[in-house]
Amino acid sequence: MDRRVRQELGGFLRSRREGITPTDVGLPAGVRRRTPGLRREEVAQLAFISTEYYTRLEQARARHPSREVLSQLARALRLSDAERAHLHHLAGAPPAPPPGPSREVRPSIVDLLDRLPEAAAIVISATYEVLAWNDLAAALMEDFSALPRQDRNLIRRAFLGPYRNGRRLYGVSDADTFARTSAQHLRTAAARYPADPEVTGLVAELLAGSEEFARLWATHEVAARPTLCKTFAHPLVGPVAVTCDVLDITDRDQQVIIYTATPGSPSHESLRLLSVIGTQHMSLPG
Template sequence: MDRLELAAFLRSRRERITPADVGLPAGPRRRTPGLRREEAAQLAYISTEYYTRLEQARGPRPSREVLAGLARALRLSDAERNHLHHLAGAPPGPSAGPSREVRQSIIDLLHRLPQAAAIVMSATYEVIAWNDLAAALMEDFSALSRRDRNLVRRVFLGPHPEGRPLYGQSDTDAFARTSAQHLRATAARYPDDPEVGGLVDELLAGSEEFARLWASHNVTAEPTLYKTLQHPLVGPVTVNCDVLDIADRDQRVVIYTADPGSPSEEALRLLSVIGTQRMDVPG
């Protein structure tokens, strides 16, 4: 365990996080722009005294549970998480759960596709990044809780406004089948992750359809090449679906494009102007 390097690393990671990043008020008289020690400790579920000793190079070797809490609280990347483990003298094992951190280059890619709607999904079908056109075509993901951004939960458990399929998709049954098969494979890769297990349990308890698909033990899904979404403002939009795997993060980029010169291409252009505003609701 390299106590001095560990202390410096923790301090540098803490100071780069603003209170707003983790939903805390800035409050008066902050000497640094980052989190206070007691705030970092609270987020990591350890005592302030213990965290302070770590930053002062006086603490004992942290357990793997403490290291996991620190990585979560300080919003470490996978590389930083591994570095933290090595500094603490506890070489990292495999990641316990699916990664939700999207590389900046992937986020930049989404925004360089102005004529395509694009999202990034985690291994559990949570939408973790999107561009403006995806928000206009599907929904404003920024207005949703993390729970409601999970598409496998939404397709099986709703809500489904006015009884319509999720986003009015023409392939709802195929999407449900594919997502259940992918989630079974995800559960096998992350057997100890409580979020994955909790999601599966919730779906099994709340959806007979999911329970039936889960019981089939299928893990191979046919790719979706195109689908039609019924948009409340511009009507049906038929899009091609291309999926790029990000193997090192266990994530997928889904890109929706319309055929050149088609009515759907015109619909996407209109949506790029309209954005997420609701023109059907009086101002």
């Protein structure tokens, strides 16, 4: 790493250090400070490195910080995903790929779901685990808060859950398309996270428990077509036809799925009714 790059790295660290207050990282504010932000020794303490070494980094005198040190600094300085990647690339040590799909949903995305009162919306991981949802999604699909984590996985629910043997999850009209698409997406996730035990375990569980999944898996297809619309067969309000929009959260390998009905349509009225009923009278059909 040449001196120019080391200077860029040091300047980046210094600017981020000066932009954080002690209370941001759980440290006491203490007495009045001469300069804004954290002291070098405080950053070093949070990153579990020596103050001398951190000072050398800021002063462009340290040549090759390790990936571990960079990760510790990113955590200590509360860097965003983009800032973390920038730090690693400056140091010539690109961040290691994540070992498995992210399950952490950004607060702004959770807030977005709550701001969609007439739309049912969920966030799913790369393996189709439902990570977040709004009240209308719970009323339309099921109360995910009442399920253990493993049962919030839509692929597991579709192939191994109470709807197997000819019955389809939520009575959706595109059941065959969902089965094929979810298997294709899971194959992509398995290739992206080959060492993640949850991903490999899910694939093994589905292969052992579902002939349909095993057949789809054997095709080795990975190109999935998006579903533009579907109909839910709801046990209380009947069929609910919705349009499906998918927003990719690329940095987390997640998707926001938003279900809306045409304004003024019977399905729109059904969604409005579900928003009032909520999950209080819902139960899975026997």
